[in-house]
Amino acid sequence: MANTILIVDDNRDNLTVIGGLLKSEYHVRVANSGERALQVAVTAPIPDLILLDIMMPGMDGYETLRHLRAMPETRNIPVIFVTAMSADEDEEAGLRLGAVDYITKPIRPAILNARVRTHLALKRAHDQLADQNTRLESQVRQRTRELELIKEVTMQALATLAEKRDNETGNHLIRTRSYIEVLMHGLSTLPEFAGQLDPLTQELIAKAAPLHDIGKVGIPDAILLKPGRLTPEEFLVMKTHAQIGADALTEAIERVLRGQEDNEHEQDNRYALSFLEIAREIAGGHHEKWDGSGYPRGLSGNAIPLSARLMALADVFDALVCKRHYKEAFPIEKSIEIIRQGRGQHFDPRIVDVFLANIDACIAIAERHADHPPEATA
Structure with a gap:
């Protein structure tokens, strides 16, 4: 298909002469004013090149070019002043x-034809490069989505493995992550938390939350699945799951740090490192308590990572409102009261306040993702 050339000149003779020189090779369109040129330039077929006179009544060539460069449809059309x-x-x-x-x-016909051919060739090359870049960007985005999906599925599989060993359902992971998302949204509106909960950090915390109990894979079944109350000795073993999980993620972090030597993937490594750091905070710190009476390190107050403080409340609330193999579910009202009583002792008081302010959303999550026993088979 022939390229389209738009000739803009207020002199009819000039339009005839230039058009006559080009019409054998190109599809020629004409406009006798700057105003008309702007209309023609955005109607099909869109010109591949514009030959523009400068001295025209009304809108001159300079002003016409300013408008052409300002419009998205025409800003990349090459313009030659004639x-x-x-x-x-x-x-x-x-x-x-x-x-x-x-x-x-x-x-001069030879000069005109040479310049037109040159700039059309340059435009074709530019358009091909732009198309190639667009395709490459699309492929990169697709590959990135695939890698993110693989990472998400892998992390979910690891988290589910830990939960299955504890005889839990995957809904626990969904609920606790959802509670945390509600809490982060509320906290991010408070000045003291806004800087800590930017959108990327919220995303990383939400994605890392399901790994909070990954350390349970290291707890013996006799303790992990015991239907009754644990003995003091058994409870000491159970408590080690937090450190087991943190240690496993520490090893993963060290592997990522070694991978930083590969500069080609340095950006991906930084993202992975941030994710694993937060996952380690959550796994190792979600049983710490605001007053320092938790485990494994006895941290207190703001020394407990924010991600772990969020997980602490979400995990306890879910344990209260849901049936476990060692307990029945508590009524919602009693569960809320236990959380309220833990304000400033077990839990960060500001997180409790946000939880209470968004209690309806948390109850809705618990109901929407409630555990249902498997149906009996005949």
Whole structure:
């Protein structure tokens, strides 16, 4: 298909002469004013090149070019000024505005055809490069989505493995993550938390939350699945799951740090490192308590990572409202009261306040993702 050339000139003879020189090779369109050129330039077929006169009544060539460069549909169309103005400052002014070339009148056919062919070839090359970049960007985005999906599925599989060993359902992971998302949204509106809960950090915390009990894979079944109350000795073993999980994630972090030597993937490694750091905080710190009476390190107050403080409340609330193999579910009202009583002792008081302010959303999550016993088979 022939390229389309738009010729803009207020002189009919000039339109006839230039059009006659080009029409054998190109599809030629004409406009006799700057105003008309702006209309023609955005109607099909869109021109591949514009030959633009400068001295025109009303909107001159300079002003027309300014408008062409301002419109998304026309900003990348090459424009060649064709004019009797031959002073260096006139040419500089046109090129400064974005013209790609400058042809003086009277027109020399060989020069006109050579310049038109050159700039059409440059535009084809530019368009091909732009198309190639667009395809590459699309492929990169697709590959990135695939890698993110693989990572998400892998992390979910690891988390589910830990929960299955504890005789839990995957809904516990969904609920606790959802509670945390509600809490983060509320906290991020408070000045003291806004800087700590930017959108990327919220995403990382939400994705890492299901790994909070990954350390349970290291707890013997006799203790992990015991239906009754644990003995003091058994409870000491159970408590080690937090450190087991933190240690496993520490090893993963060390592997990522070693991978930082590969500069090609340094950005991906930084993201993975941030994710694993938060996962380690959650796994190792979600049983710490605000007053320092928790485990494994006895941290207190803001020394407990924010991600772990969020997980502490979400995990306890879910344990209260849901049936476990060692207990029945508590009524919602009693569960809320236990959380309220833990304000400033077990839990960060500000997180409790946000939880209470969003209790309806948390109850809705618990109901929407409630555990249902498997149906009996005949």
